[in-house]
Amino acid sequence: MSNAPVQKKSAKPENKYRGTLNLPKTSFPMKANLVQNEPNSVKRWKKMKLYERLRELGKDRPRFTFHDGPPYANGSIHLGHVLNKTLKDLVVRSRTMMGFDTPFVPGWDCHGLPIEHRVVSDLVESGKIEKIKSLDDDARKSAIRSECKRYAQKQVKLQAGELERLMTLADYDAPYLTMAPPFEGAVLDALATLVEQGLVFRALKPVHWSIANETALAEAELEYQDREDLSVYVDFEAVDAAAVYAAFGIDEAARTDRDLGQTPSFMIWTTTPWTLPANLAIAVNTRFEYSLVQVDGNVTVLASELLEKVTKAAKAEQVEVLATAKGSALAGLHYRHPFVEAAPKPLGEPDADTSTCYTVVEAEYVTLEDGTGLVHTAPGHGADDFQTGDRVGLPVYCPVRHDGTYDETVPEWLRGLDIWDANEQITDRLRSSGHLFYSHRFMHSYPHDWRSKTPVIFRCTEQWFIGVDVPLERAGKSLRDLALDAVATGVGFVPEWGRNRMRGMVETRPDWCISRQRSWGLPIPAFFLPDGQTLMTAAVVRAVGTLIREQGSDAWFKGTPEELLVHYDMDDDPDIEDGLRTSLRGSGFAVLTKGPDILDVWFESGSTWNGCMRERIGDDGVPVELYLEGSDQHRGWFQSSLLISLGVTGKPPFRAVLTHGFMVGKDGKKLSKSAGHTVGDLFKLYGADVIRWWVCSLSYENDMKVDDEFFKLAGESYRKVRNTLRFMLSNLADFTPGTPGCDDGHCVSTADMPATSIDSWALAAYDALEKDVIGAYERYDFRAAHSLLYDFCNDTLSSVYLAAVKDRLYCDKIDAPRRRRTQTVLWDITDGLSRLLAPILPHTADETWRALHRVDPKDIERSVHTETFLSAGRDRAFDATADERWAKIMQLRDAGLLALEKGKSELGVENPLDAGLTLPNPDGLLDGFDVLDLADLHGVSRVELDATAAAPVLIDLRNEPRCDRSWKRDGTVKARADGGMLSDRDADAVGQTA
């Protein structure tokens, strides 16, 4: 505190007129008590069947098709869900109130590894797994599946409850679940069409392989974590020393001259020594320059540019460059594997051609970023390597078994060894045999299984793929081409840069591996003949799909091939090969075995446009107007949905794609999982409306910072809005709309409202607000809507209009026309505002609207949420016309307030009601305006106009009499018969005419 003497305010003047005022009165509480009251709103909406009611109302309205991307059914919702689902709800509710029928079916992704992993862990913990382990394959899978199903159902219920608490409006009575039989049938229908289009094939490919879960993983199932690995530089000795020297321009004579007796080596670098047994080639870039160097007595080859870096790191003492050559000169040279005698043949392929092995080959992807410029190539363990091997004709050699141990094709000392243990052993072996130039431990970012958190390896296995570069039967174009076309022109992106991002991803994405080796999922309905031939035509997939639609995918694990193929007619299948048909005709389906693979869950979620929208909403449910998810879904759901839809229908499943960023901590860094409150805590601490108000204020296109403090701030700003609404309600206690002259739904008769009145100004400001807010909702610019609404409440209403009309509301006679006119406007604005706020603050808006309309608390039928925005279906909410000079007058007001402030300090006038203002009136700017309005607008006692003044000037009225009732010094104040000092207006109001 300052040390100025504290002056006691003189006691308030006696308030004998207080009882004659129309002071605000309301039961609408200042304290929202959201935590207690929101659940009651939720209950009421449930009871009134709000969702169904809206569908009924929407029957004749245009439809806005919107679609929920299914969250994974696991665990309580977190902030990411809150963000995503609130944004979706803003779309649903705002479009509904614009007058669209906006059905919204919530969905859950139910199959997949995370649930299976969790369930199996629980089974292990409880000991039940032992019993299950002893069962045969199908029975074991069925047992695990039934546990998974139960678990998933529980999770769906949990999350749905939390989302209802968040007050999101959706068909929670009938969500779509990817594990529901009809949905499964729809997924297989989509798969069948892709098979028909020739896009589905089985191939050996290196895939990300989780050793812990013994399954191939999708890109989306990987997460990158730091890991310490061994980085090794290994010398691979050349077979023909002379050829290498020759490649570097050193002929035999020169070699003898320079006493170069040693056989040179090729130095490669790898961070996965365990893949060295599978090395079949060394790749160089033809454009780079390579050096033949003598390093501490050894002669070796590496890229010139990396020479210094590598030798320095290894602390080599003597480094001498003997010669240099282009990479192209090295191609074709042969080398000896440091510990494998003869090029190995893959297991079960005794006839494999190994003649091209152990050769230096060319590859574009070789860079000078790391390593030596000579790249260790193991086609069985890397995507690039696989491609190179494919190109130069190397066998696909993968000596690592599904459990992460070596098979018997490797040297004896490695057989059966775990690959992670092999890293050390191989390095030691190389060191002792003199092949290791240098090794060190280092940290790098490495892909991990998102579930088990264990490192993932590349490993070749037989998998089902969707080819993205295979031309479709129907279109002649590949999925990649179709997708690139769609991204370029067929789809809208919010924000626009999503287009670039997605194009980049579509351009570079590999074929889609759609098979998984697990239990909890939708089976890929493939059958195998004893000789290994595969039966999976479109008709087979459809037939099994029909069965699964009836009985669910459990049927696959319980039925025999004959039972599963009851709907399949071989003679009616145009795609089955004749040989296969003949053979099956002889043997019957009994000889078939069921394929062991289930579908990638991304294929299921990528089919929701079909399984949910087309099946539930109808044929006009697709294409969906908007998909709305986090920006990680450019690679995930957006892309899987796009590819499947293009493959099946030839069209994208969505017209536009909206992405939001991610929650980060206060410091802008990734949110740590343990930090901060749970969503449940947030509901208890702040209430859903405050959380939604906060979400609405975010610029969702980038990262968004979260912190407890931000929720507190949102709470404060929510309270400001609430208070504004409350104040308006409190001034409507004695007002009933629907008096004569009122028209449909609201009660203002604009004809009686002069364009120069402040009421017209306010109503016109509301009109403008509604237009802007709806525009913002249409653009999904919720942040703009939020700030428009906030500013309107604070600025237009609280600071300007409500401040100005207080005097007439309190002091005018209760039914004075001027007062009633203002109340009419207040009523209309409150009505309109509660509608505009309804998408953001479902509880508070409904509370306000019901209070305004005096809905009986027991009446559950009426709600703002079955209303529309006032302007829905027409031009404007009200046909208010404000005089166009108002904009200038508001500028003048700012100058007036400044003059008041100046007067305060210069003249010591503290209370604005002790002052009047002389306002400049050039060119009749203020002609036709009510000086009483103008005075109230500045909060002063009176206003005088001066055509010649340049700026507002304060008039000191401290010596003029003050009205005991209105506290104004308006020039009409005088002593009245009752002994009070009253202005004419106040005297009239209290019946003192004398």
Place this chain on the structure above:
RNA sequence: GGGCCUAUAGCUCAGUUGGCUAGAGCGCGCCCCUGAUAAGGGCGAGGUCACAGGUUCAAGUCCUGUUAGGCCCA
């Protein structure tokens, strides 16, 4: 390592196709009101536009690089 994105006041963000003294809200400071009162109002102070170069008559805005951060991939 690559692709996409972000960096403006203490905080959260605006800032159109380059063009006035870079704006708003919150917070902060001072003041008013006490008839919206665990409310309301007025005024004010805050910025080397991440950093370093470049293009231009002119750069927060365009280009290059650096740093920090996010998503996706390798």
